[in-house]
Amino acid sequence: MAEPMKQFEVHTIVPLNVAGLDVSITNSTVWMAISATVLAGFFTLAFARPSVVPSRAQSVGELLFSLIDDLAHSIIGHESKSFMPLVFSLFGFIATMNLLGMFVVPFTPTSQLAVTATLALLTIAIVVVVGFWKNGFGFFKLFVPSGVPIALLPLMVPIEIISFLVRPLTLALRLFGNMLGGHVVLNIFGSFVVSLGLLGLAGGVATLGFLGAGVALGSVVALLALEFIVAFLQAFVFAALTCVYLNDVVNLHSH
Amino acid sequence: MDVHAAKYIGAGLAMLGMIGAGIGLGILFGNYLSGALRNPSAAAGERPMLFLGMALTEALGIFALVIAFIILFV
Numbered sequence: 001m002a003e004p005m006k007q008f009e010v011h012t013i014v015p016l017n018v019a020g021l022d023v024s025i026t027n028s029t030v031w032m033a034i035s036a037t038v039l040a041g042f043f044t045l046a047f048a049r050p051s052v053v054p055s056r057a058q059s060v061g062e063l064l065f066s067l068i069d070d071l072a073h074s075i076i077g078h079e080s081k082s083f084m085p086l087v088f089s090l091f092g093f094i095a096t097m098n099l100l101g102m103f104v105v106p107f108t109p110t111s112q113l114a115v116t117a118t119l120a121l122l123t124i125a126i127v128v129v130v131g132f133w134k135n136g137f138g139f140f141k142l143f144v145p146s147g148v149p150i151a152l153l154p155l156m157v158p159i160e161i162i163s164f165l166v167r168p169l170t171l172a173l174r175l176f177g178n179m180l181g182g183h184v185v186l187n188i189f190g191s192f193v194v195s196l197g198l199l200g201l202a203g204g205v206a207t208l209g210f211l212g213a214g215v216a217l218g219s220v221v222a223l224l225a226l227e228f229i230v231a232f233l234q235a236f237v238f239a240a241l242t243c244v245y246l247n248d249v250v251n252l253h254s255h
Numbered sequence: 256m257d258v259h260a261a262k263y264i265g266a267g268l269a270m271l272g273m274i275g276a277g278i279g280l281g282i283l284f285g286n287y288l289s290g291a292l293r294n295p296s297a298a299a300g301e302r303p304m305l306f307l308g309m310a311l312t313e314a315l316g317i318f319a320l321v322i323a324f325i326i327l328f329v
Contacts, residue, residue: 177320177321236310
């Protein structure tokens with residue numbers, strides 16, 4: 001009947017092997033490349049001939065840029081400009097991958113834990129590197145919250161360390177779970193339309209099956225609208241959390 | 256008990272974790288709405304925080320869903 005998990009199968013298209021590592025071109029990598037091209041291409045074309053009174057594409061680009069710029073500035077403060085390329089690239093790439101995957105045929109790379117875990121680990125690695133670069137070994141003051149009585153520190157510091165180490169895990173799982181769950185639910189409700197419609201063909205009382213199929217179709221439409229919002233929102237939340245984690249290490253001494 | 260039956264029961268039990276996420280989201284949006292009714296001009300400034308809080312809370316419910324899928328399909 002419904003095979004919701006089949007849509008997440010990764011197929012190798014061009015098998016490649018570099019020093020024992022499997023670096024084949026799969027449907028996942030193809031769609032990641034297409035997303036990156038679409039993102040870069042959109043912004044290149046939109047800002048090819050920038051004008052003070054923007055064209056439609058340019059104003060969309062400016063809208064997205066100012067969304068992330070205001071977010072980063074409100075969270076990080078006046079050092080946000082140097083982190084804008086990272087945060088905006090993460091936002092744009094994840095949003096493009098999610099949104100392209102909404103159109104049935106493309107594969108959604110972010111529905112693979114490998115992809116989201118890579119993005120999350122890269123982000124946290126950058127946060128740690130920035131933390132050490134800006135604070136040296138004072139980075140470890142991140143785990144000692146201010147205003148805590150000394151007696152509680154042996155309890156608080158391990159908790160803080162564990163909650164820091166959980167951050168890449170939650171970043172990866174949040175994006176993965178949302179994309180996986182969304183596509184599974186859409187697949188299952190879509191199968192309801194088909195199975196209730198086939199039931200209705202049997203005739204008699206079973207023609208109520210057509211009514212049920214109509215209800216299922218309506219819910220698929222509503223869920224698809226919700227999933228478009230979720231696709232965009234999850235990219236925004238990934239970017240926002242990156243800003244929050246960067247703020248934690250950049251503004252370590254002014255908490 | 257049959258392994259398959261246990262998997263389905265386990266997946267169903269894992270989904271009970273979403274109760275907390277649902278309650279949390281309701282509290283979040285309710286507080287935002289009551290704040291927005293008191294101070295409509297400040298509501299727009301808080302909206303990014305609303306979406307951030309929503310996504311963070313929703314994430315915990317999604318983790319329950321991921322565990323359910325792991326139980327069902329792995």
